[in-house]
Amino acid sequence: MRPPCDPSKFVAETVRSVPPSGIRRFFDLVSGLEDIISLGVGEPDFITPWHIREMCIHSLEKGQTSYTSNYGLPELRDELTRTYYRRYGLDYDPASEILVTTGVSEALDIAVRAVVNPGDEVIVVQPAYVAYVPAVVLAGGKPVIVSTHRDDEFSLTAEALKPAITSKTKAIILNFPNNPTGAIMGQEGLEDIADLVVENDLFVISDEVYECLTYEGTHVPFSSLEGMKERTVMLNGFSKAYAMTGLRLGFAMGAPEIIRSMMMIHQYSMLCAPITAQVGAIEALRNGKEEMERMVREYDRRRNFVVRGFNRIGLDCCNPKGAFYAFPYIGDTGLSSSEFAERLLNDKKVVTIPGDVFGEAGEGFLRCAYAASMDDLKKAIDRMGDFVDGLKR
């Protein structure tokens, strides 16, 4: 008889070294409950606009089900070039400076892998989307955390960034508009960061997937700053702006050398992004502006509603100028983020995400997605008000 085997020994050390996600346990807690109101989602509550879905259906009817170029459909890359030229005067060559990916998630993974050598340090600005640290760890790099703070409206300052930079620092991952804080950064603040980037010869991975969801001021792509185009890969996608999360479509724009390197990984691991989603993306860029702006205006109204609501019930909430998250402070209640979120879920059936899931700097906060119907948002704020009142007694 052959001896029994414990398969866990086959798991690679790099995978083991990825810290467990705090969200997993929370997900299990939610799954048994009925009648919950969820502010815990990271996706729009809108369905993909019909004209986009209709185009996807039409392409399937025609039999458009083949592979595409590794870089993505040429028409899509042409549209991306036109779109970014029109929006910001950015000039990306569709043949060599754009790669279409399976969501921004894939773009992030291959961007990090394309530039990080084992031992390289990569700066992650927290509170941050949960994938950045694991992406760096899986690529053999060392994540170095820089925190943003409520006093700065969660924007990154040069003072905070500077001490984290060492001779081993290779790159920095930026995400504005930010998940989970909703913070944005204007030209001025970004210029300070750009100065440090040049001074220390760094590369920038800029996740701008919430670009179109900017409610106050205008979005500034990091690559639009003087001298930054060659040093930046912009990661972006269709999930948030066009409510296409499940279609999984993203893209990266950067210098030909970087895009080619990312494509090297992409061609062997993904081959190409799904063609149906690419067809939908072309339609989104060509004819989706009006629907997208309608959704953005709707988010804007909900944003005003929840920010006022949280402040009214005694949870201090600064004004998130982008994305679709409010990030109220719950530290005054004496509970930790996870205690608050867990008790709120059990007592009032409202799902929120504890801020510490997004890094230590998120402790004391709660991520509340307002990509939910007005009815649900009203109920959620009322229930959270009752919960906070109950804590005071």
Add this chain to the structure above:
Amino acid sequence: MDDKIRHILEILENDARASPEEIATLTGMSPQEVTQTISKLEETGVIRHYKTIVDWDLVGENYVYAVIELKVTLERNQGYQAIAERIYKFPEVRSVRLLSGDYDISLTVRGKSMKDVAFFVAEKIATLDQVQSTSTHFVLKTYKEDGVILHEPEAIKRLPVSF
């Protein structure tokens, strides 16, 4: 158009009962500012009317609707306006539109029965001097009215937690 005005109009187009306080919360304006802006929009005729979409079937009032296409001849010194005015004064007539193409005017008529509607068209509309011909199409089912889908299938569920 002013961004705030667009917000107010979109909110009211979707829910005419939204109160000035609610609209203020959604737009970041003060309730007074909202009230004033709405009054101005009403005075200038931007906001025409507030109404409710009713599903009469559910209370057993089985109205019959028909779309009537009219060909008309215009008389001297009388444009389409005059014939439209003659027609829209009948309460049975729910909408009147001037069209391009094969027909000139399209009406929506509501009655208590098919006979009711047919008689109305035969007696009141077809007999008008300017009306050359009528063509009546009874409505069998309404799927969407004024931007509102009447019987929407159940929404797709999202995961309650995601990043």
